[in-house]
Amino acid sequence: MDTPPDxxxxxxxxxxxxxLLQGALLYLAQRGAERGLWPFGSLGGQVCWYTxxxxxxxxxxxxxxxxxxxxxxQHTVAxxxxxxxxxAWAVWNATGAPGLRAGQVLGPFAATVAxxxxxxxxxxxxxxxxxxxxxxxxxLFEHAWQNALTLALALLFVGICWLVLWLWGALFAxxxxxxxxxxxxxxxxxxxxxxxxxGLGILIGRTQQRAVQVMRQILFAICTGLLPLxxxxxxxxxxxxxxxxxxxxxxxxxxxxxxxxxxxxxxxFVNAVYQDGTADxxxxxxxxxxIDAGLLSLPLYAGLALYALWLRIGQYGxxxxxxxxxxxxxxxxxxxxxxxxxxLRPGARWxxxxxxxxxxxxxxxxxxxxxxSSPLLDPYRLxxxxxxxxxxxxxxxxxxxxxxxxxxxSGRRGYRAVQALRExxxxxxxxxxxxxxxxxxxxxxxWGGDNEDAPRSTDxxxxxxxxxPAAGSAEPDAAWWQALLAxxxxxxxxxxxxxxxxxxxRDLDGDGHDDVLLCNASAGYGVxxxxxxxPGSGWRDVARTHFFPRHGDNAEALYQALRDGKLQVxxxxxxDLQLPGTQRTELYPADPNDQID
Numbered sequence: 001m002d003t004p005p006d007x008x009x010x011x012x013x014x015x016x017x018x019x020l021l022q023g024a025l026l027y028l029a030q031r032g033a034e035r036g037l038w039p040f041g042s043l044g045g046q047v048c049w050y051t052x053x054x055x056x057x058x059x060x061x062x063x064x065x066x067x068x069x070x071x072x073x074q075h076t077v078a079x080x081x082x083x084x085x086x087x088a089w090a091v092w093n094a095t096g097a098p099g100l101r102a103g104q105v106l107g108p109f110a111a112t113v114a115x116x117x118x119x120x121x122x123x124x125x126x127x128x129x130x131x132x133x134x135x136x137x138x139x140l141f142e143h144a145w146q147n148a149l150t151l152a153l154a155l156l157f158v159g160i161c162w163l164v165l166w167l168w169g170a171l172f173a174x175x176x177x178x179x180x181x182x183x184x185x186x187x188x189x190x191x192x193x194x195x196x197x198x199g200l201g202i203l204i205g206r207t208q209q210r211a212v213q214v215m216r217q218i219l220f221a222i223c224t225g226l227l228p229l230x231x232x233x234x235x236x237x238x239x240x241x242x243x244x245x246x247x248x249x250x251x252x253x254x255x256x257x258x259x260x261x262x263x264x265x266x267x268x269f270v271n272a273v274y275q276d277g278t279a280d281x282x283x284x285x286x287x288x289x290x291i292d293a294g295l296l297s298l299p300l301y302a303g304l305a306l307y308a309l310w311l312r313i314g315q316y317g318x319x320x321x322x323x324x325x326x327x328x329x330x331x332x333x334x335x336x337x338x339x340x341x342x343x344l345r346p347g348a349r350w351x352x353x354x355x356x357x358x359x360x361x362x363x364x365x366x367x368x369x370x371x372x373s374s375p376l377l378d379p380y381r382l383x384x385x386x387x388x389x390x391x392x393x394x395x396x397x398x399x400x401x402x403x404x405x406x407x408x409x410s411g412r413r414g415y416r417a418v419q420a421l422r423e424x425x426x427x428x429x430x431x432x433x434x435x436x437x438x439x440x441x442x443x444x445x446x447w448g449g450d451n452e453d454a455p456r457s458t459d460x461x462x463x464x465x466x467x468x469p470a471a472g473s474a475e476p477d478a479a480w481w482q483a484l485l486a487x488x489x490x491x492x493x494x495x496x497x498x499x500x501x502x503x504x505x506r507d508l509d510g511d512g513h514d515d516v517l518l519c520n521a522s523a524g525y526g527v528x529x530x531x532x533x534x535p536g537s538g539w540r541d542v543a544r545t546h547f548f549p550r551h552g553d554n555a556e557a558l559y560q561a562l563r564d565g566k567l568q569v570x571x572x573x574x575x576d577l578q579l580p581g582t583q584r585t586e587l588y589p590a591d592p593n594d595q596i597d
Contacts, residue, residue, distance in 0.1 A: 007065065007207060015061050015206075016199040022057045023195020027188055029053070043102060044091040051087045051110075055117055056080045061202045062147050063125050071131070075124045079117070086113060086373045093380055097415035099444040104409040105380070108324065109373050116369035119362050121147055137355040138276040140362075146205075149212050154201030161197045223272035228287050230266055231294025238297040249304065250311060256325055259305035263298055263332040270295065270339065274354050281350040288350060292343045298336035305329045317396065318386040320410070323379040327368055334361050384413045391426060398426035398433040399556050408446040436556065439498055439522065456495040458485055467494050467518070470504040472565040476516050480532065483539040484518075490541045492520045492530045502562040508569055509533070517567065519547075521559035 007015075029049050032040030039045025060076055086109070094105035122143035126135030169181030183189055205212055249255040270291070273282065281288055306329040313322055338357035345353055371377035387406060390396040403421075406414040418441060427433045457463055463485060469475045483489045494501035500522040508515045508531065516539075519529040526548040533542045547558050561567075574587040 007203075010067055011064055012203055012207070014064065014067060015203050016196065018057050018061060019195045019199025019202065020192060021195070022053055022198070023191040023193075025053045026050070026195070027191035030187065030191075043095055044088070047091050047094075047106060048084055048087040051083050051113065052080060055083050055113065059117060059121055059124070061199065062121060062150060062206075063128055065128075069128060071128050075128065079124075082370075083113065083117075086370070089374055093378070093411040093413070096412035099408060099446075100411065100415060101408045101446055104320070105411045108320065108379075112369040112373050116366050116373075118147070119365050119369075123362075137359065138278065140359070141276045145216055146212065149215055150202060150205030153205040153212070153215075154198050157201030157204060158194060158197040161193075165193070220272045220275065223269045224282055227266075227269040227273055228283065228290055230269060231291045234262060234266060234294040234297050234301070235290070238300055246304070250308065256305040256308040256312075256329065259301045259308070260325075260328055260332050263301050263305070263336055266294060266298060267335050267339065270351070270354070271358070274351055277349060277352060277355050295339045295343050299333070299340050302329060302333040302336040306333060317390045318383045319405070320379050320383055323372075323383060327372065331361070331365060331368065334364060380411045380413045384410055384417045388417055388420075391424070398424075398430060399560060403437060403440040404446060407440050407443070436500075439500070442498070456487070456491065457497070458495075460485060463495050466499040467501040467503050468563065470502050470562055470565040470567070473504045473506060474514070476503055476505055479534070480516055480539050483532075489532050489539050490530050490544075492518055492528055493522075494518060494520050498522060500559065502559065504562065504565065504567055506567070506569070510571070515542075519559075519562050521556070521562075527558045527562065 029040050029046060032038075033046060039049065056076060056079055059079060060072070063075070064072055066072075090106060090109040094100060094102040122140045123133065123135060125143045125147075126139050127133055129139065130136075165184050169178075169184050172179070173181050184193075252258075283291065306326070309322060309325050309329055313326075335357070338361060339351075339354065342351050342353040342357060347353060368377070372379055384406065387396070387401065391398065391401055403418055407418045408414075410417070418437070421427050421437055422434075427437050457466075460481065463481075480489075484491055484495070492501070493499055499520060501518060501520045504517040504519070505514050506517070507513060508517065513534065516532045517529055518532065519527050521527045526546055529545050529547065530541060531543040531545070532539050534540075549558055572587075574589070576584045576586050578584045
């Protein structure tokens with residue numbers, strides 16, 4: 001793509017004014033939400049407003065050249081309608097039940113929409129330039145990198161401007177003139193100034209072509225130097241697998257993310273070297289063969305990542321995180337196979353088939369991103385349905401089912417599924433699970449419980465109903481119960497309504513006297529515990545701890561283990577050390593892998 005002509009004066013002013021308006025609209029949304037004004041008083045209005053204001057103007061600022069271009073406004077209206085429809089669907093998923101953690105739905109929605117719009121934008125820019133969707137690959141490449149660097153430059157410019165304003169305010173504050181510092185902290189000024197700075201940053205990126213080209217060439221030079229090393233590492237790892245086996249991969253619990261990261265890094269580096277496909281390869285023939293070998297190993301990496309995710313799904317079922325991981329792994333498989341095919345089918349130039357591969361996969365990414373943000377490929381329908389099916393066919397027991405995840409983190413569908421569990425025999429016929437289900441439905445927040453503002457009971461019968469002794473453990477003595485009811489020792493919210501607590505009496509410190517471990521499984525993530533001891537002058541608090549579930553487990557499994565008295569006391573081999581006038585120092589065992597031969 002030839003260097004574009006300078007932007008007209010009207011277009012430059014338009015870019016800054018639209019960015020200023022963007023900041024003003026965001027400020028209006030905040031003020032409207034604070035006062036409960038329509039449409040900002042509801043989550044739906046806020047989500048639609050923020051999504052439209054953040055995406056449509058930004059795409060317009062990166063694309064506009066002539067204000068009279070009809071195709072520009074066609075794109076703007078089409079993107080606005082599409083984004084509004086997707087926002088409405090996301091709001092439907094994130095609402096409809098009390099206490100839903102909307103961020104668990106809206107966070108992935110924002111990420112997928114941003115990705116879809118970023119990948120779609122070069123195609124829109126090429127259509128704006130040429131009047132057709134069949135865009136030259138060179139132009140797609142130029143637009144994609146120009147957009148990325150322009151956005152990065154705009155954000156950097158905003159950061160530098162705010163640093164200057166901070167210095168301005170701090171300098172005058174030294175002589176007791178706080179006018180500027182107070183002005184810069186005003187909410188309206190922050191929004192309007194940031195919008196203006198962002199517009200100026202976009203303008204700099206779009207008009208200072210030489211500076212952007214220099215930035216791009218520096219990045220490409222770095223990628224060109226590191227690509228052979230990365231390809232060699234990829235080949236070396238692949239060759240080591242027959243000797244190490246695959247079992248160590250599955251034991252890391254992070255194999256899929258690392259393997260996909262290798263594929264993504266190689267893809268980015270290869271594209272930075274390949275560029276628009278018109279330049280000759282910057283490597284000698286033997287280095288090209290090393291890179292070719294690295295690209296041929298990519299299907300192995302992507303396949304192992306997909307298999308690792310499938311193992312986790314087989315163990316614990318679908319979750320929104322695993323759903324996203326599978327989509328990323330599928331795209332990684334597409335790139336891996338496409339790039340391996342480009343190596344095996346050489347053209348007139350090195351890796352010439354990369355261009356059609358990138359074209360096709362860009363539309364695959366756009367389609368998947370938009371589909372997951374719409375009813376076409378709704379992740380919550382799949383996740384909730386799979387968890388219920390696992391319960392129905394016995395792969396997951398009622399005690400293992402993560403009710404809190406379904407209730408709070410799976411949107412409207414998850415809440416409805418938890419409600420429907422009241423009719424499932426595994427919950428309806430089990431008093432313990434029925435009570436757990438009822439407590440989850442009554443809770444209004446995911447973490448910390450809803451009973452923290454409830455009054456603490458002083459009725460001994462009520463408190464004893466909420467605190468059950470662990471199996472095989474003697475019940476705490478009367479003095480402990482009296483101290484707990486009198487508030488002399490911390491109760492860990494176990495005296496509040498809805499508490500689910502266990503008391504375990506055991507000599508934990510080896511002093512010959514029993515201590516009491518009081519644990520609350522309804523406090524939030526995991527199990528929160530207090531330790532009480534009686535040194536002879538009455539019961540008092542001495543420590544607290546928190547047990548966190550393993551990946552795939554939930555707090556119910558920990559609670560059941562405590563009720564069964566399965567607590568193990570593991571003494572340290574090495575004691576703490578202390579010198580006169582210093583604090584106690586804990587000894588940290590050496591890692592055997594760090595031993596020097």
